[in-house]
Amino acid sequence: MIVAVTRDASDTQRLAEVLGGLVGPGDVLVLAGDLGAGKTALTQGLARGLGVAEQVTSPTFTLARTYACHNREGLRLHHLDMYRIDHLQEALDMGLADEFVDDDAVTVIEWGDVVTPAIPSSFLEIRLTYGEDDDERRLAMHLVGPAWVRRAVAIQQVLGPWLVAG
Amino acid sequence: MNDMVTTAGMPVHERTTILGVETSCDETAAAVVRGGRDILSSVVSSQVDLHARFGGVVPEVASRAHVALITPVVAQAMVESGVTDADIDAVAVTAGPGLVGSLLVGMSAAKALALAWDVPLVGVNHLEAHLYASLLEEPALEFPLLVLIVSGGHTLLVGFHGHGQYRIMGSTLDDAAGEAFDKVARYLGLGYPGGPAIDREAMAGDPEAIAFPRAMLDNGFDFSFSGLKTAVINHVRRHPDVSTVDVAAGFQQAVVDVLVHKARGAARAMGAKGICLSGGVAANSQLREAILDVCVADGLHGYLPSRTMCTDNAAMVAAVGWWRLMADGASPLDIGVVPGIGFPGTIG
Numbered sequence: 001m002i003v004a005v006t007r008d009a010s011d012t013q014r015l016a017e018v019l020g021g022l023v024g025p026g027d028v029l030v031l032a033g034d035l036g037a038g039k040t041a042l043t044q045g046l047a048r049g050l051g052v053a054e055q056v057t058s059p060t061f062t063l064a065r066t067y068a069c070h071n072r073e074g075l076r077l078h079h080l081d082m083y084r085i086d087h088l089q090e091a092l093d094m095g096l097a098d099e100f101v102d103d104d105a106v107t108v109i110e111w112g113d114v115v116t117p118a119i120p121s122s123f124l125e126i127r128l129t130y131g132e133d134d135d136e137r138r139l140a141m142h143l144v145g146p147a148w149v150r151r152a153v154a155i156q157q158v159l160g161p162w163l164v165a166g
Numbered sequence: 167m168n169d170m171v172t173t174a175g176m177p178v179h180e181r182t183t184i185l186g187v188e189t190s191c192d193e194t195a196a197a198v199v200r201g202g203r204d205i206l207s208s209v210v211s212s213q214v215d216l217h218a219r220f221g222g223v224v225p226e227v228a229s230r231a232h233v234a235l236i237t238p239v240v241a242q243a244m245v246e247s248g249v250t251d252a253d254i255d256a257v258a259v260t261a262g263p264g265l266v267g268s269l270l271v272g273m274s275a276a277k278a279l280a281l282a283w284d285v286p287l288v289g290v291n292h293l294e295a296h297l298y299a300s301l302l303e304e305p306a307l308e309f310p311l312l313v314l315i316v317s318g319g320h321t322l323l324v325g326f327h328g329h330g331q332y333r334i335m336g337s338t339l340d341d342a343a344g345e346a347f348d349k350v351a352r353y354l355g356l357g358y359p360g361g362p363a364i365d366r367e368a369m370a371g372d373p374e375a376i377a378f379p380r381a382m383l384d385n386g387f388d389f390s391f392s393g394l395k396t397a398v399i400n401h402v403r404r405h406p407d408v409s410t411v412d413v414a415a416g417f418q419q420a421v422v423d424v425l426v427h428k429a430r431g432a433a434r435a436m437g438a439k440g441i442c443l444s445g446g447v448a449a450n451s452q453l454r455e456a457i458l459d460v461c462v463a464d465g466l467h468g469y470l471p472s473r474t475m476c477t478d479n480a481a482m483v484a485a486v487g488w489w490r491l492m493a494d495g496a497s498p499l500d501i502g503v504v505p506g507i508g509f510p511g512t513i514g
Contacts, residue, residue, distance in 0.1 A: 036396035061319035093230040
């Protein structure tokens, strides 16, 4: 478990932008946490780190949006949101496994903790919780599977300024 | 995106009858519209008691629901229209934006029908269809118009300068307004759908009791509702005994203030003759009232379509299909869906 603290939403975006440097094709990030915890803000920062030119907006109603990552040739960012999904079957119906997890893309799944049975066994889970004041957030990162575990040291290095003892 | 249109227009007239098909998001919808204006039928799955036909289990979201619903919804639209298959001159279908699996269900059905009936197929843009929703109820609309599309998935200010001539004036940078309504309603325990729930609750509250932030973003025309959502949550966390009606009223007032302020500014900037609402949030009573007030004050026409025309429907798809058929002609039968398509025919 790697734990970071951010001061506010734009600080969460900066952290995610830096994290973007360690993310590549086939990676899945699962974002969990209460309403307003900063899941979309985190995705916006990650998108910036991957060179997405378009404005990344919340996919709660559209369920999924796909963006081109301009600083990595051929790479796409799938941004999914399971907020409205009540059953795993609905996630499968919308093409979670078939359409939105692939070798040419980074997949970010907001409210994704309910669908982990349907995604690859290796993923990074980031759980965001409210901190001590209104804007502060605590990010608990859980590295699941060898593809992520072997990046633990690198992640700790780039996220150094934000890290706190778990 | 070029496969949306071909170059040669097709003659259409006031008797040209189009079947519209819409499956871009949650609603499965079909409608028959004559002459781009005259709605002969408009069927939307959520308004129909289809539960009995599916043993009480109708999936709420995603493509499997559309697969189950598309055939009965199209059949019902045909029956209610009073026309026969032979009377249909073209099939219009939403090609994007939307969820790929959901779009494909409508697209496949529309292609099959166009092929079986030997009539042209025309793929249309869902957001452009929202602009034409207002024309269905107000045929005498005068351009240029400022259209505020405000729903669960979209918050957009569009300058509607003429058929096929649009300018995006502003859009949300994070959450759509309808999404903010829905999430705040769920957080306050007011149930689903959140828009009507907040609207009801707010009537009993004091909109001035809590001063929630208005994200004006330097008076440009873009929106941000994520900060407001978080401000509501922070307020309730700090004041667990706060009156829910006051929270709902204060939140709604903040959303409406921003929407109306930006719509008014955009209408002025483009020299609009009127302001038109579209999308599910356009049913919000306070928003309707506030937009009309601004229109009266500024000498503009205010167009407030009915709730059924504001929310997703296929009549608007058939209506825009009529215009697109005239302007661009039929789409090729191998047209694909375009989940991330932007606005067509934009200027500037």
